Amino acid sequence: MKRFVMKCGGSTLAALPDAFFEDLTELQNGGMQPVIVHGGGPAINETLGKLGIESRFVNGLRVTDAATLDVVEMVLAGRINKEIVRRLQRSGAKALGLSGSDARLIEARPVADADEIGFVGDVTGVNAELIEGIARLGCLPVIAPIGIDAAGQRYNINADTAAGAVASALGVSAMIVVTDVPGIMRTADGEKRVLPQVTFAEIEEMIASGEIYGGMIPKVRAAMSCLHGDVQEVLIVDGSAPRVLSRAFREGNIGTRIVRG
Template identity: 40%
Template sequence: MGLGGLVQTVVTAPFEQAWASRAGSSSSHGSPVRLPCRRRTVAFPRPLWSCRAQALSQKESHRTPVDQLSPYARVDVLSEALPFIQRFQNKIVVVKYGGAAMKDESLKDGVIKDLVLLSCVGLRPVFVHGGGPEINQWLGKLGILPKFEGGLRVTDEATMEIVEMVLVGKVNKSLVSLINKAGGIGVGLCGKDARMITARPTRGGSLGLVGEVSSIDTSILRNIIKSGAIPVIASVAADHEGKAYNINADTAAGEIAASLGAEKLILLTDVPGIMMDMSDPNSLVREISIQGIRKLVDEGKVSGGMIPKVECCIRSLAQGVRTASIIDGRLSHSLLLEILTDEGAGTMIVG
Protein backbone atom coordinates (compact mmCIF):
# COMPACT_ATOMS: atom_id res chain seq x y z
CA MET A 1 0.00 0.00 0.00
CA GLY A 2 1.46 3.37 -1.03
CA LEU A 3 0.77 6.89 0.15
CA GLY A 4 -2.35 7.04 -1.97
CA GLY A 5 -3.33 3.77 -0.36
CA LEU A 6 -2.95 5.29 3.07
CA VAL A 7 -5.25 8.13 2.05
CA GLN A 8 -7.77 5.56 0.86
CA THR A 9 -7.43 3.38 3.96
CA VAL A 10 -7.16 5.97 6.71
CA VAL A 11 -8.82 9.07 5.27
CA THR A 12 -11.22 8.13 2.48
CA ALA A 13 -12.10 4.60 3.58
CA PRO A 14 -15.10 5.81 5.61
CA PHE A 15 -16.43 7.62 2.54
CA GLU A 16 -16.09 4.55 0.31
CA GLN A 17 -17.55 2.26 2.94
CA ALA A 18 -20.51 4.58 3.37
CA TRP A 19 -21.05 4.69 -0.38
CA ALA A 20 -20.74 0.91 -0.65
CA SER A 21 -23.36 0.45 2.06
CA ARG A 22 -25.71 2.78 0.20
CA ALA A 23 -25.06 1.16 -3.15
CA GLY A 24 -25.63 -2.36 -1.86
CA SER A 25 -23.89 -5.50 -3.00
CA SER A 26 -24.80 -5.20 -6.68
CA SER A 27 -21.87 -5.88 -9.01
CA SER A 28 -22.65 -2.69 -10.90
CA HIS A 29 -21.17 -0.83 -7.93
CA GLY A 30 -18.20 -3.09 -7.53
CA SER A 31 -15.31 -0.67 -8.08
CA PRO A 32 -14.49 1.73 -5.25
CA VAL A 33 -14.68 5.47 -5.76
CA ARG A 34 -11.22 7.01 -6.07
CA LEU A 35 -10.02 10.54 -5.55
CA PRO A 36 -9.07 12.15 -8.87
CA CYS A 37 -5.58 13.44 -9.54
CA ARG A 38 -5.42 17.04 -8.34
CA ARG A 39 -3.19 18.09 -11.25
CA ARG A 40 -6.31 18.50 -13.37
CA THR A 41 -9.18 20.91 -12.88
CA VAL A 42 -11.75 18.26 -12.06
CA ALA A 43 -14.43 17.75 -9.47
CA PHE A 44 -15.04 14.99 -6.96
CA PRO A 45 -17.41 12.28 -8.16
CA ARG A 46 -20.73 13.05 -6.51
CA PRO A 47 -20.93 9.80 -4.48
CA LEU A 48 -17.53 10.45 -2.90
CA TRP A 49 -18.42 14.05 -2.11
CA SER A 50 -21.72 13.05 -0.53
CA CYS A 51 -19.95 10.50 1.62
CA ARG A 52 -17.20 12.98 2.49
CA ALA A 53 -19.77 15.46 3.76
CA GLN A 54 -21.39 12.68 5.76
CA ALA A 55 -18.07 11.53 7.17
CA LEU A 56 -17.17 15.03 8.33
CA SER A 57 -19.90 14.76 10.94
CA GLN A 58 -18.84 11.31 12.13
CA LYS A 59 -16.61 10.70 15.13
CA GLU A 60 -12.94 9.86 14.74
CA SER A 61 -13.71 6.35 15.98
CA HIS A 62 -15.43 5.64 12.65
CA ARG A 63 -12.11 5.99 10.83
CA THR A 64 -9.86 3.02 10.14
CA PRO A 65 -7.14 3.10 12.84
CA VAL A 66 -3.60 3.47 11.54
CA ASP A 67 -2.43 0.77 13.94
CA GLN A 68 -4.44 -1.77 11.95
CA LEU A 69 -2.09 -1.30 8.99
CA SER A 70 0.62 -3.93 8.69
CA PRO A 71 4.25 -2.89 9.27
CA TYR A 72 4.87 -3.44 5.55
CA ALA A 73 2.04 -1.08 4.63
CA ARG A 74 3.41 1.61 6.93
CA VAL A 75 6.90 1.31 5.46
CA ASP A 76 5.43 1.45 1.96
CA VAL A 77 3.59 4.64 2.88
CA LEU A 78 6.77 6.28 4.17
CA SER A 79 8.62 5.25 1.01
CA GLU A 80 6.00 6.74 -1.29
CA ALA A 81 6.05 10.01 0.68
CA LEU A 82 9.72 10.50 -0.18
CA PRO A 83 9.26 12.43 -3.47
CA PHE A 84 6.89 14.89 -1.77
CA ILE A 85 9.26 15.35 1.16
CA GLN A 86 12.19 15.89 -1.22
CA ARG A 87 10.22 18.42 -3.23
CA PHE A 88 9.51 20.53 -0.15
CA GLN A 89 12.81 19.93 1.65
CA ASN A 90 13.96 23.19 3.27
CA LYS A 91 11.13 25.04 1.51
CA ILE A 92 8.99 27.57 3.36
CA VAL A 93 5.28 26.80 3.59
CA VAL A 94 3.08 29.51 5.11
CA VAL A 95 -0.11 28.21 6.72
CA LYS A 96 -2.97 30.51 7.70
CA TYR A 97 -4.85 28.85 10.53
CA GLY A 98 -8.51 29.56 11.25
CA GLY A 99 -12.08 28.37 10.90
CA ALA A 100 -13.32 25.01 12.19
CA ALA A 101 -9.76 23.72 12.55
CA MET A 102 -9.26 26.39 15.20
CA LYS A 103 -12.51 25.77 17.09
CA ASP A 104 -12.71 21.96 17.09
CA GLU A 105 -10.24 20.50 19.59
CA SER A 106 -9.66 17.25 17.67
CA LEU A 107 -9.00 19.15 14.43
CA LYS A 108 -6.73 21.59 16.27
CA ASP A 109 -4.72 18.71 17.72
CA GLY A 110 -4.36 17.19 14.24
CA VAL A 111 -3.23 20.45 12.65
CA ILE A 112 -0.59 21.02 15.32
CA LYS A 113 0.78 17.47 15.05
CA ASP A 114 0.82 17.68 11.25
CA LEU A 115 2.69 20.98 11.45
CA VAL A 116 5.32 19.45 13.73
CA LEU A 117 5.59 16.39 11.50
CA LEU A 118 6.23 18.57 8.45
CA SER A 119 8.90 20.45 10.37
CA CYS A 120 10.54 17.20 11.46
CA VAL A 121 10.84 15.92 7.87
CA GLY A 122 12.55 19.08 6.67
CA LEU A 123 9.85 21.55 5.65
CA ARG A 124 9.97 25.08 7.05
CA PRO A 125 6.42 25.91 8.16
CA VAL A 126 5.31 29.39 9.20
CA PHE A 127 2.02 29.53 11.11
CA VAL A 128 -0.18 32.65 10.88
CA HIS A 129 -3.42 32.86 12.83
CA GLY A 130 -6.41 35.02 13.57
CA GLY A 131 -8.97 34.32 16.28
CA GLY A 132 -12.26 36.00 15.44
CA PRO A 133 -14.60 33.74 17.45
CA GLU A 134 -12.51 34.06 20.61
CA ILE A 135 -12.33 37.83 20.17
CA ASN A 136 -16.12 37.96 19.90
CA GLN A 137 -16.42 35.82 23.02
CA TRP A 138 -14.30 38.21 25.07
CA LEU A 139 -16.00 41.29 23.65
CA GLY A 140 -19.30 39.75 24.75
CA LYS A 141 -17.98 39.17 28.27
CA LEU A 142 -17.07 42.86 28.45
CA GLY A 143 -20.35 44.05 26.96
CA ILE A 144 -18.82 45.33 23.71
CA LEU A 145 -20.94 44.67 20.61
CA PRO A 146 -18.88 43.55 17.56
CA LYS A 147 -19.41 45.59 14.38
CA PHE A 148 -18.54 44.54 10.84
CA GLU A 149 -18.49 46.30 7.48
CA GLY A 150 -17.85 44.31 4.32
CA GLY A 151 -16.63 41.37 6.37
CA LEU A 152 -14.05 43.50 8.22
CA ARG A 153 -14.24 44.19 11.94
CA VAL A 154 -14.78 47.86 12.81
CA THR A 155 -12.16 48.37 15.50
CA ASP A 156 -12.18 51.24 17.97
CA GLU A 157 -9.54 51.63 20.68
CA ALA A 158 -11.45 49.57 23.25
CA THR A 159 -11.96 46.76 20.74
CA MET A 160 -8.33 46.91 19.62
CA GLU A 161 -7.18 46.45 23.20
CA ILE A 162 -9.23 43.24 23.43
CA VAL A 163 -8.09 42.06 19.98
CA GLU A 164 -4.44 42.42 20.94
CA MET A 165 -4.95 40.84 24.34
CA VAL A 166 -6.75 37.81 22.89
CA LEU A 167 -4.68 37.24 19.73
CA VAL A 168 -1.22 37.98 21.10
CA GLY A 169 -1.58 37.12 24.77
CA LYS A 170 -3.94 34.16 24.68
CA VAL A 171 -4.40 32.47 21.30
CA ASN A 172 -0.79 32.86 20.18
CA LYS A 173 0.74 31.51 23.37
CA SER A 174 -1.74 28.65 23.49
CA LEU A 175 -0.70 27.55 19.98
CA VAL A 176 2.98 27.84 20.88
CA SER A 177 2.40 25.63 23.92
CA LEU A 178 0.60 23.02 21.81
CA ILE A 179 3.45 22.95 19.27
CA ASN A 180 6.01 22.54 22.05
CA LYS A 181 3.92 19.78 23.64
CA ALA A 182 3.80 17.94 20.29
CA GLY A 183 7.60 17.93 20.12
CA GLY A 184 8.21 20.99 17.97
CA ILE A 185 9.72 24.35 18.86
CA GLY A 186 7.19 27.16 18.55
CA VAL A 187 8.16 30.83 18.74
CA GLY A 188 5.26 33.23 19.30
CA LEU A 189 5.29 36.59 17.54
CA CYS A 190 3.01 39.34 16.34
CA GLY A 191 3.59 41.91 13.62
CA LYS A 192 4.92 44.39 16.19
CA ASP A 193 7.88 42.20 17.12
CA ALA A 194 11.14 43.35 15.51
CA ARG A 195 8.96 45.64 13.33
CA MET A 196 8.09 42.57 11.32
CA ILE A 197 4.88 44.09 9.89
CA THR A 198 4.37 47.81 9.51
CA ALA A 199 0.70 48.67 9.18
CA ARG A 200 -1.33 51.52 7.76
CA PRO A 201 -5.06 52.20 8.14
CA THR A 202 -7.49 50.50 5.77
CA ARG A 203 -9.91 52.68 3.77
CA GLY A 204 -8.40 55.86 5.10
CA GLY A 205 -9.23 54.90 8.67
CA SER A 206 -13.00 54.55 8.13
CA LEU A 207 -12.89 51.17 9.91
CA GLY A 208 -10.98 52.52 12.87
CA LEU A 209 -7.90 50.51 13.81
CA VAL A 210 -8.24 47.98 11.00
CA GLY A 211 -4.98 47.95 9.11
CA GLU A 212 -3.35 46.64 5.98
CA VAL A 213 0.26 45.71 5.38
CA SER A 214 2.50 48.64 4.47
CA SER A 215 5.80 46.75 4.62
CA ILE A 216 7.35 43.58 6.02
CA ASP A 217 10.79 42.96 7.49
CA THR A 218 11.43 39.20 7.52
CA SER A 219 14.82 39.34 9.29
CA ILE A 220 13.52 37.92 12.58
CA LEU A 221 11.47 35.29 10.75
CA ARG A 222 14.42 34.07 8.71
CA ASN A 223 16.52 33.66 11.85
CA ILE A 224 13.78 31.65 13.53
CA ILE A 225 13.21 29.50 10.44
CA LYS A 226 16.94 28.89 10.07
CA SER A 227 17.08 27.64 13.66
CA GLY A 228 14.50 24.95 12.87
CA ALA A 229 11.76 26.52 15.00
CA ILE A 230 8.20 27.25 13.85
CA PRO A 231 7.18 30.94 13.88
CA VAL A 232 3.62 31.41 15.16
CA ILE A 233 2.37 34.85 14.12
CA ALA A 234 -0.64 36.78 15.41
CA SER A 235 -2.02 39.26 12.89
CA VAL A 236 -1.58 42.40 15.00
CA ALA A 237 0.84 45.09 13.83
CA ALA A 238 1.71 48.75 14.38
CA ASP A 239 2.26 51.80 12.19
CA HIS A 240 5.38 53.98 12.22
CA GLU A 241 4.06 55.80 15.29
CA GLY A 242 3.52 52.58 17.24
CA LYS A 243 -0.29 52.59 17.01
CA ALA A 244 -1.70 49.05 16.99
CA TYR A 245 -3.82 47.75 14.10
CA ASN A 246 -5.83 44.60 13.55
CA ILE A 247 -4.85 43.02 10.22
CA ASN A 248 -6.82 40.34 8.39
CA ALA A 249 -4.95 37.07 8.97
CA ASP A 250 -5.37 35.89 5.36
CA THR A 251 -3.82 39.14 4.12
CA ALA A 252 -0.98 38.93 6.64
CA ALA A 253 -0.23 35.32 5.66
CA GLY A 254 -0.17 36.16 1.95
CA GLU A 255 2.17 39.12 2.38
CA ILE A 256 4.47 37.16 4.69
CA ALA A 257 4.59 34.29 2.18
CA ALA A 258 5.51 36.71 -0.61
CA SER A 259 8.20 38.44 1.45
CA LEU A 260 9.76 35.12 2.43
CA GLY A 261 9.64 33.75 -1.12
CA ALA A 262 7.62 30.80 0.15
CA GLU A 263 7.12 27.68 -1.91
CA LYS A 264 3.49 27.45 -0.89
CA LEU A 265 0.71 29.38 0.84
CA ILE A 266 -2.12 27.40 2.43
CA LEU A 267 -5.35 28.91 3.75
CA LEU A 268 -7.37 26.63 6.04
CA THR A 269 -11.09 27.35 5.58
CA ASP A 270 -14.54 25.97 6.38
CA VAL A 271 -15.36 25.20 2.74
CA PRO A 272 -14.19 22.44 0.38
CA GLY A 273 -12.34 24.96 -1.79
CA ILE A 274 -13.40 26.96 -4.82
CA MET A 275 -16.70 25.75 -6.24
CA MET A 276 -18.01 26.44 -9.74
CA ASP A 277 -21.48 26.34 -8.20
CA MET A 278 -21.90 26.55 -4.42
CA SER A 279 -25.19 24.66 -4.68
CA ASP A 280 -23.53 21.79 -6.55
CA PRO A 281 -21.18 19.66 -4.40
CA ASN A 282 -19.89 18.08 -7.61
CA SER A 283 -18.29 21.32 -8.80
CA LEU A 284 -15.11 21.56 -6.72
CA VAL A 285 -12.19 22.96 -8.72
CA ARG A 286 -9.01 21.05 -7.88
CA GLU A 287 -6.46 23.23 -9.70
CA ILE A 288 -6.76 26.54 -11.52
CA SER A 289 -4.54 29.30 -12.92
CA ILE A 290 -4.58 32.97 -11.93
CA GLN A 291 -6.30 33.77 -15.22
CA GLY A 292 -8.89 31.10 -14.59
CA ILE A 293 -9.69 32.26 -11.07
CA ARG A 294 -9.99 35.88 -12.21
CA LYS A 295 -12.49 34.76 -14.81
CA LEU A 296 -14.55 33.00 -12.13
CA VAL A 297 -14.55 36.19 -10.05
CA ASP A 298 -15.65 38.27 -13.06
CA GLU A 299 -18.44 35.77 -13.76
CA GLY A 300 -19.64 35.94 -10.17
CA LYS A 301 -18.86 32.28 -9.51
CA VAL A 302 -16.49 33.32 -6.74
CA SER A 303 -18.17 35.75 -4.37
CA GLY A 304 -18.64 36.84 -0.79
CA GLY A 305 -16.00 35.87 1.74
CA MET A 306 -14.09 33.81 -0.80
CA ILE A 307 -13.08 36.90 -2.81
CA PRO A 308 -10.59 38.27 -0.20
CA LYS A 309 -9.03 34.81 0.10
CA VAL A 310 -8.66 34.51 -3.66
CA GLU A 311 -7.21 38.03 -3.90
CA CYS A 312 -4.75 37.16 -1.15
CA CYS A 313 -3.62 34.08 -3.10
CA ILE A 314 -3.31 36.01 -6.37
CA ARG A 315 -1.21 38.74 -4.73
CA SER A 316 1.15 36.20 -3.20
CA LEU A 317 1.53 34.32 -6.50
CA ALA A 318 2.20 37.56 -8.36
CA GLN A 319 5.02 38.26 -5.91
CA GLY A 320 6.74 34.92 -6.38
CA VAL A 321 4.99 32.32 -4.23
CA ARG A 322 4.88 29.16 -6.32
CA THR A 323 1.43 27.82 -5.43
CA ALA A 324 -1.42 28.88 -3.15
CA SER A 325 -4.11 26.53 -1.87
CA ILE A 326 -7.50 27.07 -0.27
CA ILE A 327 -8.20 23.84 1.57
CA ASP A 328 -10.90 22.25 3.69
CA GLY A 329 -9.76 22.57 7.29
CA ARG A 330 -12.68 20.41 8.42
CA LEU A 331 -10.86 17.36 7.05
CA SER A 332 -8.56 15.61 9.48
CA HIS A 333 -4.91 15.89 8.39
CA SER A 334 -5.81 18.30 5.60
CA LEU A 335 -2.29 19.76 5.69
CA LEU A 336 -0.71 16.37 5.05
CA LEU A 337 -3.24 15.62 2.32
CA GLU A 338 -2.42 18.91 0.61
CA ILE A 339 1.36 18.64 0.79
CA LEU A 340 2.13 14.91 0.75
CA THR A 341 -0.42 13.59 -1.77
CA ASP A 342 -1.47 14.35 -5.34
CA GLU A 343 -5.12 14.41 -4.30
CA GLY A 344 -4.82 17.46 -2.08
CA ALA A 345 -7.54 18.81 0.20
CA GLY A 346 -9.10 21.67 -1.74
CA THR A 347 -8.20 24.04 -4.58
CA MET A 348 -4.66 24.84 -5.67
CA ILE A 349 -4.04 28.10 -7.57
CA VAL A 350 -0.94 28.30 -9.75
CA GLY A 351 0.72 31.21 -11.50
Protein backbone atom coordinates in the same frame (compact mmCIF):
# COMPACT_ATOMS: atom_id res chain seq x y z
CA MET B 1 14.73 23.81 3.28
CA LYS B 2 11.29 24.31 1.75
CA ARG B 3 9.27 27.09 3.34
CA PHE B 4 5.53 27.37 3.36
CA VAL B 5 3.09 29.82 4.92
CA MET B 6 -0.16 28.53 6.34
CA LYS B 7 -3.09 30.78 7.17
CA CYS B 8 -5.81 29.57 9.49
CA GLY B 9 -8.72 31.20 11.25
CA GLY B 10 -8.83 30.97 15.02
CA SER B 11 -12.11 29.04 15.08
CA THR B 12 -10.82 26.52 12.53
CA LEU B 13 -7.62 25.98 14.50
CA ALA B 14 -9.57 25.34 17.69
CA ALA B 15 -11.53 22.56 15.97
CA LEU B 16 -8.56 20.83 14.32
CA PRO B 17 -7.68 17.32 15.51
CA ASP B 18 -4.38 16.55 17.24
CA ALA B 19 -3.39 14.60 14.11
CA PHE B 20 -3.20 17.87 12.16
CA PHE B 21 -0.58 19.28 14.54
CA GLU B 22 1.30 15.97 14.53
CA ASP B 23 1.41 16.11 10.71
CA LEU B 24 2.71 19.68 10.87
CA THR B 25 5.39 18.60 13.34
CA GLU B 26 6.45 15.72 11.07
CA LEU B 27 6.88 18.15 8.18
CA GLN B 28 9.03 20.41 10.37
CA ASN B 29 11.13 17.46 11.55
CA GLY B 30 11.48 16.35 7.92
CA GLY B 31 13.22 19.58 6.96
CA MET B 32 10.32 21.83 5.94
CA GLN B 33 9.92 25.30 7.40
CA PRO B 34 6.26 26.10 8.22
CA VAL B 35 5.16 29.62 9.17
CA ILE B 36 1.66 30.09 10.61
CA VAL B 37 -0.36 33.31 10.39
CA HIS B 38 -3.67 33.06 12.26
CA GLY B 39 -6.87 34.95 12.81
CA GLY B 40 -9.39 34.80 15.65
CA GLY B 41 -12.57 36.64 14.65
CA PRO B 42 -15.13 34.56 16.58
CA ALA B 43 -13.07 34.70 19.80
CA ILE B 44 -12.72 38.48 19.40
CA ASN B 45 -16.50 38.81 18.89
CA GLU B 46 -17.14 36.69 21.98
CA THR B 47 -14.81 38.75 24.18
CA LEU B 48 -16.14 42.07 22.87
CA GLY B 49 -19.67 40.86 23.64
CA LYS B 50 -18.73 39.96 27.22
CA LEU B 51 -17.31 43.47 27.63
CA GLY B 52 -20.40 45.11 26.15
CA ILE B 53 -18.54 46.41 23.07
CA GLU B 54 -20.44 46.18 19.78
CA SER B 55 -18.81 44.37 16.83
CA ARG B 56 -19.20 46.33 13.59
CA PHE B 57 -17.80 45.65 10.12
CA VAL B 58 -17.38 47.77 6.99
CA ASN B 59 -16.56 45.94 3.73
CA GLY B 60 -15.52 42.88 5.71
CA LEU B 61 -13.10 44.77 7.99
CA ARG B 62 -13.68 45.17 11.71
CA VAL B 63 -14.31 48.73 12.87
CA THR B 64 -11.50 49.11 15.40
CA ASP B 65 -11.54 51.97 17.90
CA ALA B 66 -9.01 52.14 20.77
CA ALA B 67 -11.06 49.90 23.09
CA THR B 68 -11.64 47.32 20.37
CA LEU B 69 -7.95 47.36 19.45
CA ASP B 70 -7.01 46.46 23.03
CA VAL B 71 -9.34 43.46 22.86
CA VAL B 72 -8.13 42.41 19.39
CA GLU B 73 -4.52 42.41 20.58
CA MET B 74 -5.37 40.61 23.82
CA VAL B 75 -7.28 37.82 22.05
CA LEU B 76 -5.01 37.38 19.03
CA ALA B 77 -1.55 37.86 20.55
CA GLY B 78 -2.49 36.43 23.94
CA ARG B 79 -5.14 33.76 23.93
CA ILE B 80 -5.24 32.38 20.35
CA ASN B 81 -1.51 32.67 19.64
CA LYS B 82 -0.51 30.83 22.79
CA GLU B 83 -3.18 28.15 22.34
CA ILE B 84 -1.65 27.32 18.94
CA VAL B 85 1.87 27.29 20.38
CA ARG B 86 0.81 24.94 23.18
CA ARG B 87 -0.91 22.53 20.78
CA LEU B 88 2.14 22.45 18.52
CA GLN B 89 4.46 21.81 21.45
CA ARG B 90 2.23 19.01 22.73
CA SER B 91 2.69 17.34 19.35
CA GLY B 92 6.48 17.63 19.65
CA ALA B 93 7.14 20.77 17.61
CA LYS B 94 9.19 23.75 18.73
CA ALA B 95 7.01 26.82 18.28
CA LEU B 96 7.45 30.53 19.05
CA GLY B 97 4.45 32.85 19.18
CA LEU B 98 4.81 36.42 17.97
CA SER B 99 2.71 39.49 17.43
CA GLY B 100 3.33 41.52 14.31
CA SER B 101 4.37 44.39 16.57
CA ASP B 102 7.33 42.40 17.97
CA ALA B 103 10.58 43.71 16.44
CA ARG B 104 8.39 45.46 13.83
CA LEU B 105 7.58 42.09 12.32
CA ILE B 106 4.60 43.57 10.44
CA GLU B 107 4.90 47.26 9.60
CA ALA B 108 1.65 48.97 8.77
CA ARG B 109 -0.09 52.21 7.90
CA PRO B 110 -3.76 53.20 8.24
CA VAL B 111 -6.10 51.92 5.53
CA ALA B 112 -7.53 54.50 3.15
CA ASP B 113 -10.88 54.73 4.96
CA ALA B 114 -9.37 54.90 8.47
CA ASP B 115 -11.73 57.75 9.38
CA GLU B 116 -14.58 55.26 9.08
CA ILE B 117 -13.03 52.06 10.48
CA GLY B 118 -10.35 53.26 12.89
CA PHE B 119 -7.09 51.47 13.67
CA VAL B 120 -7.12 49.02 10.77
CA GLY B 121 -3.89 48.76 8.83
CA ASP B 122 -2.41 47.89 5.47
CA VAL B 123 0.92 46.07 5.52
CA THR B 124 3.88 48.18 4.36
CA GLY B 125 6.69 45.81 5.31
CA VAL B 126 7.50 42.41 6.81
CA ASN B 127 10.65 41.60 8.80
CA ALA B 128 11.49 38.44 6.86
CA GLU B 129 14.94 38.29 8.47
CA LEU B 130 13.34 37.84 11.91
CA ILE B 131 11.12 34.98 10.67
CA GLU B 132 14.08 33.30 9.00
CA GLY B 133 16.17 33.71 12.16
CA ILE B 134 13.49 32.04 14.28
CA ALA B 135 13.29 29.18 11.78
CA ARG B 136 17.09 28.74 11.91
CA LEU B 137 16.73 28.25 15.67
CA GLY B 138 14.51 25.28 14.87
CA CYS B 139 11.30 27.03 15.91
CA LEU B 140 8.03 27.29 14.02
CA PRO B 141 6.89 30.96 13.94
CA VAL B 142 3.23 31.53 14.88
CA ILE B 143 2.21 35.09 13.98
CA ALA B 144 -0.73 37.14 15.25
CA PRO B 145 -1.71 39.83 12.69
CA ILE B 146 -1.14 43.01 14.70
CA GLY B 147 0.83 45.69 12.85
CA ILE B 148 2.81 48.70 14.02
CA ASP B 149 4.01 51.96 12.47
CA ALA B 150 7.14 54.05 13.01
CA ALA B 151 5.43 56.04 15.79
CA GLY B 152 4.49 52.86 17.68
CA GLN B 153 0.78 52.92 16.81
CA ARG B 154 -0.75 49.43 16.66
CA TYR B 155 -3.10 48.31 13.89
CA ASN B 156 -5.56 45.46 13.43
CA ILE B 157 -4.50 43.67 10.23
CA ASN B 158 -6.80 41.34 8.29
CA ALA B 159 -5.28 37.86 8.76
CA ASP B 160 -5.55 36.96 5.07
CA THR B 161 -3.81 40.17 4.05
CA ALA B 162 -1.09 39.58 6.66
CA ALA B 163 -0.55 35.98 5.55
CA GLY B 164 -0.22 36.99 1.90
CA ALA B 165 2.27 39.73 2.81
CA VAL B 166 4.36 37.33 4.95
CA ALA B 167 4.39 34.73 2.16
CA SER B 168 5.43 37.32 -0.40
CA ALA B 169 8.19 38.71 1.84
CA LEU B 170 9.57 35.20 2.35
CA GLY B 171 9.52 34.54 -1.38
CA VAL B 172 6.94 31.78 -1.08
CA SER B 173 5.13 31.20 -4.37
CA ALA B 174 2.22 29.23 -2.89
CA MET B 175 0.49 29.24 0.46
CA ILE B 176 -2.04 27.03 2.22
CA VAL B 177 -5.35 28.24 3.66
CA VAL B 178 -6.65 25.72 6.19
CA THR B 179 -10.41 25.80 6.63
CA ASP B 180 -13.35 23.46 7.35
CA VAL B 181 -14.26 22.65 3.73
CA PRO B 182 -12.46 20.32 1.28
CA GLY B 183 -12.19 23.03 -1.37
CA ILE B 184 -14.43 24.75 -3.90
CA MET B 185 -17.20 22.40 -4.96
CA ARG B 186 -19.03 22.18 -8.29
CA THR B 187 -21.99 19.93 -9.11
CA ALA B 188 -21.57 17.79 -12.22
CA ASP B 189 -23.81 14.88 -13.26
CA GLY B 190 -25.73 15.27 -10.02
CA GLU B 191 -22.59 14.83 -7.89
CA LYS B 192 -20.59 17.44 -6.00
CA ARG B 193 -16.88 17.36 -6.75
CA VAL B 194 -13.94 19.43 -5.54
CA LEU B 195 -12.45 21.59 -8.29
CA PRO B 196 -8.68 20.98 -8.39
CA GLN B 197 -7.96 24.50 -9.72
CA VAL B 198 -9.88 27.72 -10.35
CA THR B 199 -9.02 31.22 -11.53
CA PHE B 200 -10.28 34.55 -10.17
CA ALA B 201 -12.56 34.92 -13.21
CA GLU B 202 -14.07 31.44 -12.70
CA ILE B 203 -14.69 32.18 -9.00
CA GLU B 204 -16.52 35.41 -9.84
CA GLU B 205 -18.64 33.53 -12.41
CA MET B 206 -19.52 30.86 -9.83
CA ILE B 207 -20.49 33.49 -7.24
CA ALA B 208 -22.65 35.28 -9.83
CA SER B 209 -24.34 32.00 -10.86
CA GLY B 210 -24.94 30.94 -7.26
CA GLU B 211 -22.67 27.87 -7.43
CA ILE B 212 -20.55 29.45 -4.69
CA TYR B 213 -22.92 30.78 -2.05
CA GLY B 214 -23.44 31.52 1.64
CA GLY B 215 -20.50 30.98 3.97
CA MET B 216 -18.28 29.76 1.13
CA ILE B 217 -18.14 33.24 -0.45
CA PRO B 218 -16.11 34.87 2.35
CA LYS B 219 -13.84 31.78 2.54
CA VAL B 220 -13.06 32.03 -1.18
CA ARG B 221 -12.63 35.80 -1.16
CA ALA B 222 -10.33 35.49 1.86
CA ALA B 223 -8.18 32.97 -0.01
CA MET B 224 -8.08 35.27 -3.04
CA SER B 225 -6.90 38.14 -0.85
CA CYS B 226 -3.82 36.09 0.10
CA LEU B 227 -2.51 36.41 -3.46
CA HIS B 228 -0.03 39.26 -2.99
CA GLY B 229 3.27 40.02 -4.71
CA ASP B 230 5.22 36.82 -5.31
CA VAL B 231 2.40 34.53 -4.14
CA GLN B 232 1.09 32.89 -7.30
CA GLU B 233 -1.40 30.39 -5.91
CA VAL B 234 -3.36 29.58 -2.78
CA LEU B 235 -4.41 26.06 -1.81
CA ILE B 236 -7.65 25.67 0.18
CA VAL B 237 -7.74 22.45 2.22
CA ASP B 238 -9.88 20.91 4.94
CA GLY B 239 -7.77 20.74 8.10
CA SER B 240 -9.70 17.74 9.41
CA ALA B 241 -8.71 15.52 6.44
CA PRO B 242 -6.12 12.88 7.42
CA ARG B 243 -2.52 14.04 6.88
CA VAL B 244 -3.80 16.90 4.77
CA LEU B 245 -0.56 18.91 4.76
CA SER B 246 1.68 15.95 3.90
CA ARG B 247 -0.70 14.99 1.09
CA ALA B 248 -0.75 18.56 -0.22
CA PHE B 249 3.03 18.48 -0.68
CA ARG B 250 3.59 14.86 -1.67
CA GLU B 251 0.52 14.07 -3.74
CA GLY B 252 -0.73 17.50 -4.81
CA ASN B 253 -4.23 16.15 -5.51
CA ILE B 254 -6.08 17.55 -2.53
CA GLY B 255 -8.12 20.73 -2.08
CA THR B 256 -8.54 23.57 -4.57
CA ARG B 257 -5.76 25.70 -5.97
CA ILE B 258 -6.73 29.31 -6.67
CA VAL B 259 -4.60 31.03 -9.31
CA ARG B 260 -4.81 34.57 -10.66
CA GLY B 261 -5.56 33.48 -14.21
